[in-house]
Amino acid sequence: MAVSRSGSARAAGHAAVIEALRREGPTTRTELERMTGLGRKIISERVQELLDKSLVTEGELARSTGGRMPRRIGFRPEVGLVGVVEMNVHHVTLGLTDLGGQVLVLRQIDAEVSAGPAAAVELVADGMIAVLEEVGHALDELWGIGVGVLAPVDRRRGSILPGRLFARSAMAGWDGYPVRDRLHELLGRSVWVDNEVNLMALGEVRSGRARGFSDVVFAKLGPSVGGGLVVGGRLQHGKAAAGEIGHLVVPHDEPRPCWCGGRGCLDTFVNDTVLLAEAGGVHGSVAELSRSATAGDPGAVAVLRRAGSRVGAVLADVVTLLDPSLLLVGGTLVDDDEIVLSAIKAAIADEGISVAAEGLLVEHSHLSDRAGLVGAAAMVVDELFSPAVLGVWLDDGRPVGRLDALVRTR
Ligand SMILES: [Zn+2]
Known part of the structure; x- marks a missing residue:
């Protein structure tokens, strides 16, 4: 899907504002200018567009440096849900977080990695539907799914990296398996996949000790x-x-x-x-x-x-x-x-x-046994709010339909 040059510049501005708010928390337009390097007029327009789509909120008054007291702009993590999955040796952990990586519900399902990826991915799809029902949300409230696997990953394809790494391990059947595409077929949501230890590191960097x-x-x-x-x-x-x-x-x-x-x-x-x-x-x-x-x-x-x-x-x-x-x-x-x-x-x-x-x-x-799940949420939100992906769905206000086509052809 083509995004025009001016459209991609706009999306880059939106993405920069969201990135700064996710990293630093609620802040003023003036601070956003400093953090993003964008000018006052651009910040004002991008913030207004994000306010119109309810992706940010304008809240409490900040301390004034003279003149009218500015209001702080904040990211709204509650507007969407992220499905998070960690595939372990003897079980799958899955759950839901908000867009800030706050865990809302977690469940553990027995699943042997040696039984192969097809069975595991079906358990994940069923489990995801079950936790959504449990907390009273619909599948289309899920903005994306992040999956951690016990293997190196071809991240562009969302598949297990094919090659000799698995030839003699209990994970032989996982070699090259298209985790993203199979889960997308079953649930119809955008899916991103990475190695689970990478996601643990990412979780600690974004929301933990690191x-x-x-x-x-x-x-x-x-x-x-x-x-x-x-x-x-x-x-x-x-x-x-x-x-x-x-x-x-x-x-x-x-x-x-x-x-x-x-x-x-x-x-x-x-x-x-x-x-x-x-x-x-x-x-x-x-x-x-x-x-x-x-x-x-x-x-x-x-x-x-x-x-x-x-x-x-x-x-x-x-x-x-x-x-x-x-x-x-x-x-x-x-x-x-x-x-x-x-x-x-x-x-x-x-x-x-x-x-x-x-x-x-x-x-x-x-974050201990939650690190990988918090990291999976961060990966999904990073991707959703990257300039290329955000440019596709921002006008809709939420990532649906068209985005899935984009993610599958990237
Ligand atoms: Zn070795």
Whole structure:
């Protein structure tokens, strides 16, 4: 769908205003001029058009710097709903948020990733209808759906990246699967897809601990290892698979063959199955192993310390390479645990180049198991309010019908 040059300049102005309001909260027209670099007349027109479409609100009086007291303009997160989905190894979590990423309802559905993507996507479609009914909303109030998957993603197509990464894993059937198009067929809404650990990092940057940080590493531990990288305030995708820290080589151990075709990958040492075996097979889950360790069981403590040291040794290289200010660690292995986190900190202090390790904050993920869902909502709202997409639907006041055609042909 062609958007004229003047139309795209208008949309860029609308997008810049919305972006500033989402980032900074309610503010005055004068502040919007400063934040966007746009002139007074343009800001005044774009704000009025957004007010006409009920996408922003004009509210409380700001403190005056002389003359008439200006009113603050605010983004209205309540005007639309976002469907958020996280596909995990043994379950799917799905729910609804507002446009600000505020979670309204969440549900967990049992689903084995090894059963393949077609079954999982059908469960998501049914589950989405069910949560909408539960909170009394219709499907056409859903402005878009964000999906996190346990795999590198071809984001332009919204499909699982095809290639040898899955050849020997439990996710073999997911290779190349068109998640976006299949879910769009079932629900008729716009869908965007990314790797779930990328979305966890994005969630923390937008609404969690990493807000305001420019350079952040997010490590997810359990059931396997994954990473998300934020550099210069932007989530990094590389060609598609940036941040796969589970397939960096652990420096001090005898290499083991990895399903990815490599040898000595972190994922061959630190995943739920291996850790439970190392602990003697007496714990039913990693959560149970963590509880034993916290209660002082020396065998469990040793397993978790060793896991943390291995993760830390790999992260020390990542820290040396990127020199981030904040390293967030999430996932079931560290959810209720200090032992792994302490071992990670110690290994980074030992092995990272000192200029990078000094002053680095290493903390638990603050959003925890919600990080990926909050990130999925941010991804959808970023896309909906990007100049190219906003230009298509703004005149309608909400993203419907025509937008779906655009998203599918991008
Ligand atoms: Zn590997």
